[in-house]
Amino acid sequence: MRSISVEGITFSYPGRRAVFTEITLAVEEGDVYSLLGPNGTGKSTLLKCMAGLISPSQGRILLDGREITGMQPYEIARRVGFVPQTQVSPFPFRVRDIVLMGRASHLNAFATPSAKDDAIAADALAHVGISHLADRPCTAISGGEWQLVLIARAIAQRPGTLLLDEPTSHLDLGNQMRVLDVIRGLAEEGMTIVVATHFPDHALLTSSRVAILKDQRIIATGSPEEVIREDTMRQAYGTDVRIMHLGDPINRRICVPVAETFQRGVP
Amino acid sequence: MRPKTIGAKSAYVDVGGAPVTGTATTEPGQADGRSWGERHPGTVLVLLLAVLGIVAFAALMLGRYIIPPETVVAVILSSVLPIEETWSSTAASAVVNVRIPRIIAGLLVGAGLAISGASFQGMFRNPLVSSQILGVAAGAGFGAAIGILLFDSLVVVQILSFVFGLLAVGMAYGLSRVRSSTPILMLVLSGIVIASLFSALTSMVKYVADPMNKMPAIVFWLLGSLNHVSTPDLLVLGPIIAISILGLLAVRWRINVLTMGDEEARALGVNTERLKVIIILLATVITAAAVCMSGIIGWIGLVIPHMGRMLVGPDNRYLLPISVLLGGAFLIAVDTVARTAAPAEIPIGILTAIIGAPIFAILLRRNNPGW
Numbered sequence: 001m002r003s004i005s006v007e008g009i010t011f012s013y014p015g016r017r018a019v020f021t022e023i024t025l026a027v028e029e030g031d032v033y034s035l036l037g038p039n040g041t042g043k044s045t046l047l048k049c050m051a052g053l054i055s056p057s058q059g060r061i062l063l064d065g066r067e068i069t070g071m072q073p074y075e076i077a078r079r080v081g082f083v084p085q086t087q088v089s090p091f092p093f094r095v096r097d098i099v100l101m102g103r104a105s106h107l108n109a110f111a112t113p114s115a116k117d118d119a120i121a122a123d124a125l126a127h128v129g130i131s132h133l134a135d136r137p138c139t140a141i142s143g144g145e146w147q148l149v150l151i152a153r154a155i156a157q158r159p160g161t162l163l164l165d166e167p168t169s170h171l172d173l174g175n176q177m178r179v180l181d182v183i184r185g186l187a188e189e190g191m192t193i194v195v196a197t198h199f200p201d202h203a204l205l206t207s208s209r210v211a212i213l214k215d216q217r218i219i220a221t222g223s224p225e226e227v228i229r230e231d232t233m234r235q236a237y238g239t240d241v242r243i244m245h246l247g248d249p250i251n252r253r254i255c256v257p258v259a260e261t262f263q264r265g266v267p
Numbered sequence: 268m269r270p271k272t273i274g275a276k277s278a279y280v281d282v283g284g285a286p287v288t289g290t291a292t293t294e295p296g297q298a299d300g301r302s303w304g305e306r307h308p309g310t311v312l313v314l315l316l317a318v319l320g321i322v323a324f325a326a327l328m329l330g331r332y333i334i335p336p337e338t339v340v341a342v343i344l345s346s347v348l349p350i351e352e353t354w355s356s357t358a359a360s361a362v363v364n365v366r367i368p369r370i371i372a373g374l375l376v377g378a379g380l381a382i383s384g385a386s387f388q389g390m391f392r393n394p395l396v397s398s399q400i401l402g403v404a405a406g407a408g409f410g411a412a413i414g415i416l417l418f419d420s421l422v423v424v425q426i427l428s429f430v431f432g433l434l435a436v437g438m439a440y441g442l443s444r445v446r447s448s449t450p451i452l453m454l455v456l457s458g459i460v461i462a463s464l465f466s467a468l469t470s471m472v473k474y475v476a477d478p479m480n481k482m483p484a485i486v487f488w489l490l491g492s493l494n495h496v497s498t499p500d501l502l503v504l505g506p507i508i509a510i511s512i513l514g515l516l517a518v519r520w521r522i523n524v525l526t527m528g529d530e531e532a533r534a535l536g537v538n539t540e541r542l543k544v545i546i547i548l549l550a551t552v553i554t555a556a557a558v559c560m561s562g563i564i565g566w567i568g569l570v571i572p573h574m575g576r577m578l579v580g581p582d583n584r585y586l587l588p589i590s591v592l593l594g595g596a597f598l599i600a601v602d603t604v605a606r607t608a609a610p611a612e613i614p615i616g617i618l619t620a621i622i623g624a625p626i627f628a629i630l631l632r633r634n635n636p637g638w
Contacts, residue, residue, distance in 0.1 A: 014446070053530050077536025084531055090392045091526055091581035094301070101524045105536025112520040112584055135301060157535065 002029045002064055002079070002160035002192050004050055009059030011045055019045045020216045022059065027161070027194055027209075032187045034203035034224075035196040037213035038237055043196035044085070046213065047163045050194065051082040064160075077105035081154030083164040086146055092137035095149050099124055102156030117156075124156040128182050144175025151182055161192040168202055180206055200228050200241070200255040212236050228255060304578040308585035311578050315592040322596045323374070326603040327366050334358050364498075372496040373602045374595040375508045376557040377567055381594025382587055383550035384568030385575065386515050389522040389583055390546050391451055394576075397568035398554045400455060401547065402462035404565075406435025407558035409465045412472040412485045421495065424488075425559040432555030435461050440547060448540060451529065491562035491616030493602050504556045511549040511556075512591060518545060519587040526581075566619040567594055570627050577630055597623070 004027040012018040019042035027033045035043045048054045050061060052068045061068045063079055081102075089098065102124065103117040113121075125131045128148045133141055138149065147167055154162055164183070168176040176199075183206055187193055197203060203210050203224055210227040212220045214236050220227045233241040233255065240258040304311045327339045334342075338354045342362045345352070352359075383398035391400065399405070410431025414424030439461040443453035469489070476482040521542055524532045529539045557564070575589040598615075601622055605613045 048530070051534050053533055073533050073538050074536035077534065082531075082534035084534070087528065087531075089527060090394070091389075091576075093523070093526075093581055097523065097582055098527075101527065101535055104521070104524045104532075107520075109521060109538075109542070110517040137301070153535075 003027055003062075004080070004161060004192075004194070005062045006046075006050065007060050007062065009049060009056035009061065011042065011049060011054070011056045018057075018216060020213065023213075023218055024059075025211055025218060025221060027192060029160075029192050030187070030190065031192055031194075031209050032183070032207045033192075033194045034207040034210045035194065035213060036198075036200060036203055036210060036228075036236060039198075041213045041215070043213055044165050047082070047165050047194065047196055051080055051163050052076040053082070074105040077157060077159070079159055079161060081157045081159035081162045083147075083150045083154050083162065083167060085165045086143060086150075086170055088146060089138055092139040094134070095130070095136050095138055095141065096121055096125065096134040098138050098149055099152045099156050102153040105157060120158070121152075121156045124152040127155055127185075128152045129178075142175075144171045144178065147171060147175070147179055148182065151179070155186070159191075161194070162186065164193065164195040166196055166198060169198055176202070200233060204228055204253050204255060225253075228253075301580065302577075305580035308579040308582075308589070312585070312588060312592070315589060315596065319374075319592050319596040319599075322600050322603075323370050326370050326373075326599050327362055329603050329607050330361060330366060331607070332357065332361055334362060368496055368498050368501055369493045369602060369606075370599055371501055371505065372493050372560055373599040375501075375505055376493070376561050376564065377571075377594040377596070377598025378591040379508045379512055379553035379557050379594070380564065380567040381571035381575075381590040381597075382512055382515050383553045385572035385583070385587055385590040386519075386522055386546050386550050387568075388572050389526045390543060391455065392526050392528065394573065395569075396455070397565075398550050399462070399565070399568065401439045401458040401551065402435040402465060403432045403551050403554045404558055404563050405462040405465035405469070407432030407555050408489050408563055409435075409469045409472070411488050411559070411562070412469045412476075415484050415488060416472050416476050416481055425500070428559040429555045431465070432558055433551060435465055436547065436551040440544075448529075449543060487614060488562045489616075490614035491564040491619075492605070492612065492614050493561050494612055496560055500560055504560050507556050508553050511553045514549045515546065515553075516587055516591075518542065519583045522546065522583045522587075526583075562614075562616065564598070564616050564619055566623050567598060570623055571597060573627065574630060 006023055006025045008022045008024050010018050010021045010023075023046065035046065037043055045054070049056050052061075052063075052071065052073070055069060063071065063076065068076060096118075099121040100113050100117060103113050103120065107113060107117070122131070122134070125134055128151050130145060130148050130152065133145060133149070138146065141149070151164070151167070167179050167183070171179065180202060183193060183195065187206070195206070207224050209222065210220075210224050211218050212227060212232060219235060220232050228243065230241055230243055233239075233243075240260065241255050242258055243253055243255050245253050324336070324339070328334050328336055338358055339362060341350055342354060342359050344350055346363075380398060384396075387396050387398050387400060388394050407428040410427035410429070411424050414427040418424065439454065439457040440449065442457035442460065443449045445453055473482055473485055476485055521537060524535055524537050525539065525542060527535070532539050554568070571594045572586065572590050575586050575593055579585040579589050598619070601618050602615055604622065605615045605618050
């Protein structure tokens with residue numbers, strides 16, 4: 001059983017108002033769980049709590065039934081992979097060496113990676129379709145490629161659950177779809193996935209469950225159809241959207257902003 | 268292969284095809300932006316080992332008395348083989364009692380400062396730091412200065428220097444603790460605070476010291492020299508430095524992970540606080556031991572890792588061993604110049620920069636590195 005259950009957690013940075021209060025959500029094995037919500041509502045903070053990187057001031061987080069606060073970093077990392085927001089290394093490591101870092105939780109403190117770890121890293125690169133970048137310096141690849149490198153690194157970690165922090169922000173349309181496709185593929189292979197995103201449309205495309213974080217709490221949670229509605233989107237983002245169904249051959253729901261102020265004056 | 272790059276970081280690509288060694292050329296079909304050395308770190312390691320051997324041998328020959336190579340070999344072999352003595356006792360004494368201890372000291376100090384610097388640059392994610400960033404040299408310098416001021420014993424000076432070096436870093440580390448973690452920025456700032464405190468205290472000691480006698484002793488000591496290295500020094504401090512170097516080598520791959528930043532390294536399963544303590548402790552012990560053997564020698568901890576990166580790239584699995592060999596060879600070479608270039612010995616702390624700066628400037632201009 002691989003699951004993350006977040007039970008009534010409150011998080012605040014010292015001396016400041018809480019980022020969120022008494023949040024509860026349950027990620028079940030096989031979920032693709034999208035976290036929506038406006039800028040600054042603590043989606044990243046929530047993911048970092050779930051990855052054990054920061055500790056909530058109240059409440060608890062259970063990872064596969066065990067409380068996360070008592071676990072060693074390597075124990076958490078073997079269960080949960082975290083893909084942070086784009087941040088390039090200050091040193092021009094080769095892409096394969098970056099992916100190799102995913103093996104850290106499987107090696108003791110004084111070990112260097114073996115040929116087996118090299119092979120796992122190479123597999124992970126192939127998995128996201130960027131084997132051709134293996135020997136490139138990581139400072140000389142595009143933003144979309146870097147995002148795929150970080151996902152490959154998390155795959156090399158061999159976790160059951162993957163947490164992704166806005167993996168499609170800052171990417172062009174083609175790269176957004178490439179990253180979403182990798183996420184879909186991982187979900188099909190049985191990886192549990194939690195993804196913070198700014199795009200309701202991406203949540204519609206990939207998710208099995210969605211939660212909206214706003215004003216320190218979760219204002220809606222459930223299936224994408226239940227949660228991504230015109231009224232909830234308006235409540236979350238303060239702007240009008242239309243949810244429409246595109247017919248054949250696309251056959252899916254989309255979410256677009258109405259943007260009525262732009263339509264004045266158009267004949 | 269998409270031509271797009273992230274920001275202005277693309278300068279790194281230029282490194283391709285311009286091998287630092289100047290003798291090899293890029294192999295066809297390897298246009299991945301890596302130099303020859305980056306693709307063959309093992310070969311670079313072996314070549315540097317040979318360079319180190321040659322430098323050390325040259326250092327045995329050169330000095331106020333130039334000893335021919337066959338005599339050097341014979342003197343060394345005579346300690347294990349029954350060889351008829353055809354050389355003067357002066358030559359034997361110069362090799363065995365003076366030059367060999369100095370060369371071993373130069374190797375240990377140069378290697379130690381270089382690997383400490385390389386480890387700190389990885390840990391601080393900043394290629395501009397050296398092992399002195401946390402104030403170890405400032406503390407050790409102060410310890411030595413009061414030692415010279417108040418006592419006449421070299422051993423006391425060395426002990427005080429070592430203790431104050433550790434104390435300074437301990438203070439900087441304590442100052443930087445924020446809720447059971449040590450953010451890198453806090454560490455750097457705390458290091459700056461503690462280092463300036465101890466350099467001010469050192470200036471104070473110099474100011475009150477007897478200007479005819481004690482003050483020059485303090486100044487010379489702070490400038491650094493392998494002049495007063497003795498065999499007992501080596502027997503005590505040598506193993507300390509050597510073991511600490513091995514310790515840093517053991518965690519060298521973890522330092523790679525640490526360069527991704529604390530949070531990411533932790534997400535990858537690294538106990539970052541423990542690893543940082545290990546690195547700080549080992550690098551500080553090395554630097555403090557080096558300072559109490561040879562005074563303050565700057566520059567090596569900052570620049571040797573850069574030269575290493577030009578040779579084999581940023582991967583600490585190779586960079587750390589390369590830094591050990593480069594640092595050792597560089598300091599032995601510089602010390603040989605210090606011993607031979609002028610009638611009186613030149614303080615080595617001055618020479619490392621005077622010799623190293625132009626070399627580094629040339630390498631920098633030629634290679635346009637991407638960090």
